[in-house]
Amino acid sequence: MAFVRPSNHSISESTPDRVVPPTGTVTDALRHQPFRRVWIGQLASNIGTWMQNIVLGILAYDLTGSAWFIGVVTFAQLGPMLLLSPVGGAIADRFNRRVVLISIALAQLVLSLALAVVAIDESPSKLLIVLLVAAIGAGASIYAPSINAMLPTLVGRENLQGAVALNSAAMNGSRVLGPLLGGAVAAVGGPSFVFGVNAATYLIAVWAVATVRVDFTPSVTHGHSPWQQVKAGFSAAASDPVLGRVLVTISVYSFCSLIFIYQMPLVAEQRLQVDELVYTALFATFAIGAALGALTTGSLLVGVNRWSLTRLALLVFAVALSAFAVTTAPAVAFVAVFVSGAAYFTVVTALSTILQLRVDDRVRGRIMGLWMMGWAGLVPLGGLLAGPVIDTIGIVWVLLFGAAVAAVLAAVLREPVHARAPAPSIAA
Secondary structure, three states: OOOOOOOOOOOOOOOOOOOOOOOOOHHHHHOOHHHHHHHHHHHHHHHHHHHHHHHHHHHHHHHHOOHHHHHHHHHHHHOHHHHHHHHHHHHHOOOOHHHHHHHHHHHHHHHHHHHHHHHOOOOOOHHHHHHHHHHHHHHHHHHHHHHHHOHHHHHOHHHHHHHHHHHHHHHHHHHHHHHHHHHHHHHHHHHHHHHHHHHHHHHHHHHHHHHOOOOOOOOOOOOOOHHHHHHHHHHHHHHOHHHHHHHHHHHHHHHHHOHHHOOHHHHHHHHOOOOHHHHHHHHHHHHHHHHHHHHHHOOOOOOOOHHHHHHHHHHHHHHHHHHHHHOOOHHHHHHHHHHHHHHHHHHHHHHHHHHHHHOOHHHHHHHHHHHHHHHHHHHHHHHHHHHHHHHHHOHHHHHHHHHHHHHHHHHHOOOOOOOOOOOOOOOO
8 A cells, every 4th residue: 555645735854844824724624535534533432432431430430429539530541641641752753653553542442341341340440440541541642642743744734723623623522422422321231331332433543544545654763762752852842932832831721720521520419419411411511612612713713813812712711610610500500611611622722723833843743742741641630639629628619720720821821922933943
């Protein structure tokens, strides 16, 4: 099989620092067949992942009735992103990404089947659940930088904004379908059946990556040690004020303001006093808002300055999260969580677009590893540390603190003075 890059869209090593206006919309990105196929594969896999995630959250709460254990399971799921994403980024810049993606997806398939076996027991081992979830999360830490680093190859740099928006929409569309399907499947076959279904969805992702006609080889190959490559990724982020500001912003935001996402079972029971079905609908409403926020950022708002858009979205998020924190009315909570989701993924999509357009292709995998560390890795750490605080003083004050942090970020975030200048030269 011959592998080709999309014509007129390959990235030359001689012009990695070219500043390209983000004119591409979601429609432009979808015109690229390689992107469409990989996107469909990721959507299917993400739906299975969120079927599993929603059931894991409910199972964790049912086993202990504690916010602390929800935090432990969440940290096991996403915590590896904090430590392993930079390593995953180095792997993405060192090895053929097709081989990496297929290998990790197959490993996650096996681990999900093992989780299904453990969950058959009426009183499953909490330790085994945490260990298996952590292993699946470790795989995701290696997988995510590689799949994100592929975007310029799949659509071309000028269509990155549309591709980023579609990836965000797929992630959040899966948060709608996943919880709904997860709840329905769990009602029929229990948690074990849900975990088995998730294992099957990895096969679709494997098919997409295995059959797409695109060169998955990194832009630059060299003999540097893995540790030198990891350090080069951190150096790239530190030397460029644009990359540094984006990564710091998403890290603070994720650590302090996104705790509510994985504490929704507790909010639903203690504050809103609703059952699991309503909680599932609440989470789906959040995901619908997030998907619409991502799509709007990549279509109607494609020409808006992404720094200004990020500030506005942070402010809207702060107001919506405050409303969600203090209300005990389910109707108000549904509106607040919808707006929170839309604002949240407007922030994520805008910042991710800035990052993807700015980064040098020679270190793209490593920078995307740092992005995943800040965005996905710090959420579970924040949730883990917040668990005992929530058990002591309640959820309201923790959520209001997160809203306040988002408001402060909105007030202080500014586009770096030299943001439109070429990025500094980076050693591979």
